[in-house]
Amino acid sequence: MPVGFGVLGPVTAWDDAGEPVDLKGPRHRAVLARLVAARGRVVPVGQIVDDLWDDPPAGAVGAVRTFVAALRRRLEPRRPPREAARLLVTEGPGYALRADPGAVDAWRFEDTVSAVADALPRAALDRLDEALGWWRGPAYADFDQPWAHTERSRLDQIRLTAVERRAEALLALDRAADAVPDLDAHVAAYPWREDGWALLASALYRAGRQADALAVLRRARELLRDQLGLDPGPRLRRLETDLLRQAEPEPTGAARVWADTAAAYERSVVPGARARLESTVGLLRSLAVTGPGGLEAARDQREAAITAAEQLGDPEFTARVIGGYDVPAIWTRSDDPAQAARVVAAAQRALAGLGPDAPEATRARLLATVAIESRGTVSPGPAQSAREAEAIARRVADPALLAQALNGVYMQTFQRAGLAPQRDAVGVELVALAARHGLATVEILGHLIRVQARSALADFTTADAHADAADRLAARHESPLVGVFTGGYRAMRTAATGAYPDAEAAYRSWATGLAGCGMPGVERGLLPLALLCLRVWHDRPADFPADTDWGPYAPWARPLVLLATDRRDEAARALRRTPTPPRDLLQEALWCLTGRAAVALGDRDATLRARDALVPAAGEVAGAGSGLLTAGPVAAHLDRLDAALEGSGDRG
Secondary structure, three states, X not given: OOOEEEOOOXXXXXXXXXXXXXXXXXXXXXXXXXXXXXXXXXXXXXXXXXXXXXXXXXXXXXXXXXXXXXXXXHHOOOOOOOOOOXXXXXEOOEEEEOOOHHHEHHHHHHHHHHHHHHOOHHHHHHHHHHHHOOOOOOOOOOOOOXXXXXXXXXXXXXXXXXXXXXXXXXXXXXXXXXXXXXXXXXXXXXXXXXXXXXXHHHHHHHOOOHHHHHHHHHHXXXXXXXXXOOOOXXXXXXXXXXXXXXXOXXXXXXXXXXXXXXXXXXXXXXXXOHHHHHHHHXXXXXXXXXXXXXXXXXXXXXXXXXXXXXXXXXXXXXXXXXXXXXXXXXXXXXXXXXXXXXXXXXXXXXXHHOOOOOOHHHHHHHHHHHHHHOOOOOOHHHHHHHXXXXXXXXXXXXXXXXXXXXXXXXXXXXXXXXXXXXXXXXXXXXXXXXXXXXXXXXXXXXXXXXXXXXXXXXXXXXXXXXXXXXXXXXHHOOOOOHHHHHHHHHHHHHHHHOOHHHHHHHHHHHHOOOOOOOOHHHHOOHHHHXXXXXXXXXXXXXXXXXXXXXXXXXXXXXXXXXXXXXXXXXXXXXXXXOOOOOOOOOHHHHHHHHHHHHHHHXXXXXXXXXXXXXXXXXXXXXXXXXXXXXXXXXXXXXXXXXXXXXXXXXXO
């Protein structure tokens, strides 16, 4: 972990092992706190002097410099004597704190509260619960100077906003009763915040406590009038009217359109009609790109829809239900391999049952589904399905169908290492196709594929442009899951082009947003794998806590982790059990880990296997094709493998 700083309570710092750093006296902590408050900006020495003393003594400037020097020794104890400081830097007339945004609790808190404004309720609640837990007391609790008052007040306002956004998330999740206790305390402490009163009244009403809700609104009116001389604002007045009418506030705008349309659909389409099932697939397709909760729900309900369709005994209808779920797929490790296998089996049954007069497009969608859901397999069947689907789509000139088929082609370009150029060509066509035909989610997919492919080829300038384009489209079309991949790309880019400590910090900062992202294939085990690849590249030991959750990547991590604790015999046995990496975006990185363990253990067979697998990717950056992690240039790993083989006389 990087050095961490805390100001949401008494000012403190933690070292890279999570232990408190002795910051010495109150003036030392005051200097650090003042630089934290500046959020990376330079604070002139003269300003620091004025902020530390009401009546600065003679030699105050020299004292500040002494404080900074002492802080540098405490915060970077392993920095060589003549090497420039990296955290507390001298710049122009003063000093600045150059910490990663995620390393300072106040900076991290502010960024989190800002980010959840566009998040879905479940994700917003989880992130706000975590962020509010970072508070250990009043911000800058040790200090009473004007600068501390200003910053404390500013952070308090952000905290109050976070409390109210948390309550909004609970209400959106139908957990009104859970919101009441904290809101009650909130309005008691901050009676001038009308949003707090409105949320409390709404929560009480939705929890079945109408009388209490009306009493809260009366109490708000009295406090606002008696303490501030103000009448309640329009939100409170309108809410009171709604509660007296025993009605929820009426939906407006998009919410009203949705409610009216859903009611009309319920009235017009009879239960059990095929139209309901087929239109449900369209809804699931939209739901899958809305965020973690939507993705999980869509994944669960998709299989139920397929089962219901098969029960009708009409292969062509079943084919439409299966193929209609054309959600773009960017990650090559299935979130639920067992479910994916069942979807493939259903698609193959539907293919077998299609009559000679079935539309070509229907067949192509099934073939594309087989190719996409068979990601990571080694059999030639799915790749053939992808190419057949592509040929049909080009023949019938259906842009959406071609996009789905090309997604299948992409998923089947992992037969060996070193195929980033082929995937890049798929991404180029998808971006162009989507731009011509207004296919927003397809265009995002194309940009993300190009982020991956150009990263594998060390072309980070082009990858940057595609990551930015994907983010712009995601914001415009409300696709929050895109940020998981673009955020991971930027962490990986730091790893590929920046200093080691910055890379670890970037990975850890990115990983805070993975929990609950709805993609187990991305969420579980990827952070430790990224850190392991980074340490292997930089020749650092694989010293990880014993309880590290490696997820599906444990077989490739275990030999190196055992070596780091001098358990060579166990490591050798683990290496012999290490399987061939799956044919996916991480195969080059996993081969590099296997190769490094093989060299360290003198296992010539494993060394040869790793070398032979990696040779086709000699010009690529290992793992960077995932867009999320990297083990450094493949060529450097090949050099090490070749040297080991030459030393043993076994180079083939």
